[in-house]
Amino acid sequence: LSTALINGLATxxxxxxxxxxxxxxxxxxxxxxxxxxxxxxxxxxxxLRAGLDRLRLPFDxxxxxxxxVHSLAEGKQxxxxxxxxxxxxANRRGYGPVGDERPTRIVSCHEWPATRAPSGDFxxxxxxxxxxxxxxxxxxxxxxxxxxxxxxxxxxxAGMDESLMxxxxxxxIGGTMSNAFLADASGLFTPALSECGVAGxxxxxxxxxxxxxxxxxRVRSVSIADTAGVTEIFMxxxxxxxxxxxxxxxxxxxxxxxxxxxxSLINEKNP
Amino acid sequence: LSTALINGLATxxxxxxxxxxxxxxxxxxxxxxxxxxxxxxxxxxxxLRAGLDRLRLPFDxxxxxxxxVHSLAEGKQxxxxxxxxxxxxANRRGYGPVGDERPTRIVSCHEWPATRAPSGDFxxxxxxxxxxxxxxxxxxxxxxxxxxxxxxxxxxxAGMDESLMxxxxxxxIGGTMSNAFLADASGLFTPALSECGVAGxxxxxxxxxxxxxxxxxRVRSVSIADTAGVTEIFMxxxxxxxxxxxxxxxxxxxxxxxxxxxxSLINEKNP
Numbered sequence: 263l264s265t266a267l268i269n270g271l272a273t274x275x276x277x278x279x280x281x282x283x284x285x286x287x288x289x290x291x292x293x294x295x296x297x298x299x300x301x302x303x304x305x306x307x308x309x310l311r312a313g314l315d316r317l318r319l320p321f322d323x324x325x326x327x328x329x330x331v332h333s334l335a336e337g338k339q340x341x342x343x344x345x346x347x348x349x350x351x352a353n354r355r356g357y358g359p360v361g362d363e364r365p366t367r368i369v370s371c372h373e374w375p376a377t378r379a380p381s382g383d384f385x386x387x388x389x390x391x392x393x394x395x396x397x398x399x400x401x402x403x404x405x406x407x408x409x410x411x412x413x414x415x416x417x418x419x420a421g422m423d424e425s426l427m428x429x430x431x432x433x434x435i436g437g438t439m440s441n442a443f444l445a446d447a448s449g450l451f452t453p454a455l456s457e458c459g460v461a462g463x464x465x466x467x468x469x470x471x472x473x474x475x476x477x478x479x480r481v482r483s484v485s486i487a488d489t490a491g492v493t494e495i496f497m498x499x500x501x502x503x504x505x506x507x508x509x510x511x512x513x514x515x516x517x518x519x520x521x522x523x524x525x526s527l528i529n530e531k532n533p
Numbered sequence: 534l535s536t537a538l539i540n541g542l543a544t545x546x547x548x549x550x551x552x553x554x555x556x557x558x559x560x561x562x563x564x565x566x567x568x569x570x571x572x573x574x575x576x577x578x579x580x581l582r583a584g585l586d587r588l589r590l591p592f593d594x595x596x597x598x599x600x601x602v603h604s605l606a607e608g609k610q611x612x613x614x615x616x617x618x619x620x621x622x623a624n625r626r627g628y629g630p631v632g633d634e635r636p637t638r639i640v641s642c643h644e645w646p647a648t649r650a651p652s653g654d655f656x657x658x659x660x661x662x663x664x665x666x667x668x669x670x671x672x673x674x675x676x677x678x679x680x681x682x683x684x685x686x687x688x689x690x691a692g693m694d695e696s697l698m699x700x701x702x703x704x705x706i707g708g709t710m711s712n713a714f715l716a717d718a719s720g721l722f723t724p725a726l727s728e729c730g731v732a733g734x735x736x737x738x739x740x741x742x743x744x745x746x747x748x749x750x751r752v753r754s755v756s757i758a759d760t761a762g763v764t765e766i767f768m769x770x771x772x773x774x775x776x777x778x779x780x781x782x783x784x785x786x787x788x789x790x791x792x793x794x795x796x797s798l799i800n801e802k803n804p
Contacts, residue, residue: 266549275546276554278537278639283547283617285678286557317679318686342626346554355613355643357678357710358685368549372626394665394729395701399679406677407556407628408588408670414629415589430666430701439628458665 266370267330280366282348285357286405289313290346294500295335300343305463313402314347321347321365334371342372385509389413389425393435393458401461413438424497429457434484440497441465445520451480464498471527496521537641538601551637553619556628557676560584561617565771566606571614576734584673592618592636605642613643656780660684660696664706664729672732684709695768700728705755711768712736716791722751735769742798767792
């Protein structure tokens with residue numbers, strides 16, 4: 263039995279000429295679902311829409327998509343639902359779309375993965391692989407993810423739980439699969455994502471929750487030198503939630519103050 | 534009837550969980566075939582191997598692949614055979630491969646496309662979309678091609694035949710689907726591809742042919758300012774061959790000297 267719905271049909275197969283495969287011409291979302299309910303679905307759909315707009319990908323089946331997310335999440339205590347929208351099958355070779363492509367909609371359901379790191383021992387280094395700078399694609403969760411694939415390979419080989427990635431220009435951007443929040447004597451801050459990186463849903467939830475609670479977070483450019491005086495780091499994505507980093511580049515980080523406070527504020531508001 | 538062989542089988546379908554689709558985790562080649570013969574196949578396979586090595590993608594079915602290219606090209610006067618190798622179906626969610634993936638091999642045959650530009654009227658502008666800098670992926674023909682997709686969309690909308698792409702750091706790299714050779718009073722030169730760009734097979738053939746014929750070509754970093762005094766530009770890929778640019782940013786380029794000379798040297802050697 264397939265766990266995927268592709269353009270509404272229960273199947274595992276896509277055409278090899280799909281531009282998602284040929285060029286990575288599409289966007290995706292990973293949605294955490296609890297008790298059959300898709301958490302922060304409106305925010306996921308908003309980001310998806312922004313990505314589709316940026317790629318000028320004319321997808322309009324949001325109603326069908328929403329129904330499919332619900333139907334795959336239904337009856338499950340917790341799972342991840344992944345949505346991929348590609349520009350669809352190419353009727354012609356070549357990078358440029360002709361304009362008559364019909365988007366492919368893939369909605370698939372996945373078991374909630376086992377966490378690798380024992381609580382209290384989350385280790386992070388700095389990735390050797392750097393992120394190419396492209397303001398046009400910055401923030402989007404698009405299908406061109408080779409940099410993250412290569413960084414994750416090195417991360418796992420190094421026995422790390424996550425790696426902090428820098429841009430080609432040396433700016434701190436985030437983890438291979440998460441966003442980063444850092445705190446020093448001046449307070450909490452997170453990298454701006456105007457050059458590259460993915461604007462995570464949990465990052466947005468943290469920023470909005472902090473704002474509502476009067477906890478200032480500066481969104482700014484962060485150099486690796488700025489990490490020197492850091493007392494707390496936590497990484498975010500919808501699966502990890504707010505994951506405190508216990509070891510950064512081999513040195514211990516003992517504070518989990520901000521993460522603990524923000525986590526409970528978020529859980530209060532989204533039980 | 535399918536025109537594709539996927540892992541040796543005549544089918545059009547790949548699993549949606551293939552890492553090629555999920556992350557663009559793979560490489561490809563486009564091979565020009567004449568009279569049933571795959572031109573420069575050894576060079577294509579060499580670049581493919583280099584790309585697979587760089588991505589640590591353990592593909593070893595080169596014999597099967599070569600047979601499949603030949604079998605699809607057989608009996609055709611001219612066609613393009615496209616090869617895609619991905620890391621294969623993911624047994625687990627997440628950017629990092631587990632290590633037990635089996636690569637997917639897609640070999641497909643395509644009609645030789647009609648050329649859009651009438652001879653003598655090839656127009657090129659400078660793309661707004663810039664190429665992210667990533668030395669680790671530079672030169673490879675990998676499946677992360679969103680930058681080219683976006684640049685091609687703008688290229689076509691502007692009524693151009695090709696667009697010259699700059700890197701995020703402002704260096705001239707090449708076309709959206711071709712490499713660039715430029716000539717000024719100092720001679721012929723082509724952009725170095727250590728930051729980004731695809732190291733095209735025809736680019737290599739041009740460089741080796743020129744070298745053998747004693748025509749110096751400097752491979753160097755090229756800024757947009759360096760294009761000011763240029764008298765000739767030609768773009769290369771295995772389909773276009775050596776395509777002279779007749780209009781660059783609205784100004785005419787009248788010389789086709791180097792392109793004509795190199796084209797005939799290449800044709801002599803590869804009848």
